Amino acid sequence: MASISLTFPDGNAREYDAGITAAAVAESISKSLAKKAISATVNGEHWDLQWPINENATIALHTIQDDVQANELVRHDLAHIMARAVQEIWPDTKVTIGPVIKNGWYYDFDRKESFTPEDLITIEKKMKEIINKRDAVRTEVWERDVAIKYYEDRGEPYKVELIEGIPGDEPLRMYWHGEWQDLCRGPHLQHTGQVPGDGFKLMSIAGAYWRGDSDREMLQRIYGVAFTGKEKLKAHLNMLEEAAKRDHRKLGREMDLFHMQEEAPGQVFWHPNGWRIYTELQDYMRRRQRAGGYVEVNTPQVVNRQLWEKSGHWESYQENMFIVEVDEDHAREKTVNALKPMNCPCHVQVFNRGMKSYRDLPLRMAEFGSCNRYEPSGALHGIMRVRGFTQDDGHIFCTEEQIETETKIFIEFLSEIYAELGFTNWAIKLSTRPEKRIGSDAIWDQLETSLGNACKAAGYEYDIQVGEGAFYGPKLEFVLTDAIGRDWQCGTLQVDSNMPERLDASYVGQDGNKHQPFMLHRATLGSFERFIGILIEEHAGKLPFWLAPRQVVVASIISDADDYVHEVVAALNASGVRAEADVRNEKINYKVREHSVGKVPVILAVGAREVEERTVTLRRLGEKQTSVQALDDVKAALAVESTPPDLR
């Protein structure tokens, strides 16, 4: 038998017979390692201990201490163990797929009856039994037709379909956890007892379409979270609990920012406090856009369907548009209109007025455009996904040569704004050509490259989302995350030559001929609604001072201080600070608590001493200590603090 050389992380190499398993390698080192080992990394690949190694390689053996590999295996084995538990309890259940995801795993089942929350407890119990059995994990590679026959005989049609989708030259790996079997790429643990029995929890049941296709079967998905130990699980559950406190829907109520109600699903009733944030942010964006060379426009809300037919939206999005018709009795002629679901066709109408020259390009046109889309009911989510929203929309009309530069300028524009609004973690995703698309591959190549280059030129990395682009062009998505880690696309930039063509946009080039401009659809915040939702969650309600709806509360300690309280409030208001008086007949403890819960960043307490000395006692949100300061000093300092970052 040929021998191979395996190199260990410490640089030492040892000779073994070819075809040796990593398990045997562990055994050759020590009995205890053989027992503790969970997997190996062979030539950089995560390797099952049972897989043979046939050539010279680097090798590292893993134990439960190696978090990355251990989490992967524990979660993956739990997926199998859960599927086994479910099939042992309800044998008529059909299995599908069960991948590892962030913090855990899920498994999709096909079963007539619905799983109930109580079932989760039953399943969890069964899983723990399986773990305690310490059943061996075994793996084999099978021939396709044998595997297909096997699953057909066992009445597992989804597995058959999965195998049929696997390329013919790829080996089919079968795994057994005890007697229970699943088709799986691996790797896995050595036996079920290697899964920490107290490190996981089943979280929820939800529907999910087979293969992510809404035309196919709706399966039942069970989600679980898992870690390598009890403490880590506890920490994770704790984190979720804390994150729930930052939910913008909860903070929106506590801070009295907005509400929503049944009569207007997916639309926001902004309260005075919330509208303060909104208008402050809009003022800021307006100044930013002016400085960024944009001209601001405003376009109609209700637009005749003819324009939407011409732009192509009627055909693609009719079901998602709010249709507006005038009552027949009152209308001279019956017209069908739609509330605008987007601003671009209107912006092209503005662009099209008068002749445009190449000297006018790039033309950066912006609008705080209110749009309405009839989003599917299940998509609605607080103020983050709504049916009525206002985009900080903009369209850059430019030549093909200008695309890359304009994109780079936009990324820099956006990144400065995100930084000023307190975001440090955000990502760029580049969505490339989808299957259904217009335009030649050569043009797609070029546009995708331009967007990628622009990112790099601006100094940012990006992830590629293959096939996720719009049918008319590639796009960049600027993604922020909410309190519990869900991704939300906020900013965007999309290249489009389709709309200018459909709506006859043109400019006169240097050569005196008509040319068609490109259009870059772009938004920085995306929509005020979504962005404010994210902003609230990011800051846990403790917004930067200049954005805080209520910046200062001046609270009296005794009623003899009331006059001075009003004087302080007037002085602060005069210097541009949003201050209000609290002279209610309540104790200072009560006032401090109430305004802290309301996330007011600064509380100024005023009693006999302060009146006497013309000072205030300042307390900042979240801090315990207070400081006595001269009124004039506080006034000056807070005036600076309340100035938006672009005006400082």
Place this chain on the structure above:
RNA sequence: GCUGUAGUAGCUCAGUGGUAGAGCGCGUCAUUGGUAAUGACGAGGUCGGGAGUUCAAUCCUCCCCUACAGCACCA
């Protein structure tokens, strides 16, 4: 839109086949208190909407609406 869960006072929630309860909040009064809840009293609900079963429905059944979690969607 799909699967599942839920909807009782402004908020958080308890409860029952015989038309409802707590805490907080709100109002009144007392209290002038120094940094996260002062006390007493009081007001407040067609139990999400509609239909059905029943002598009787907030509770059981059906339909609808809305919200939440996930899936699908996101011009």
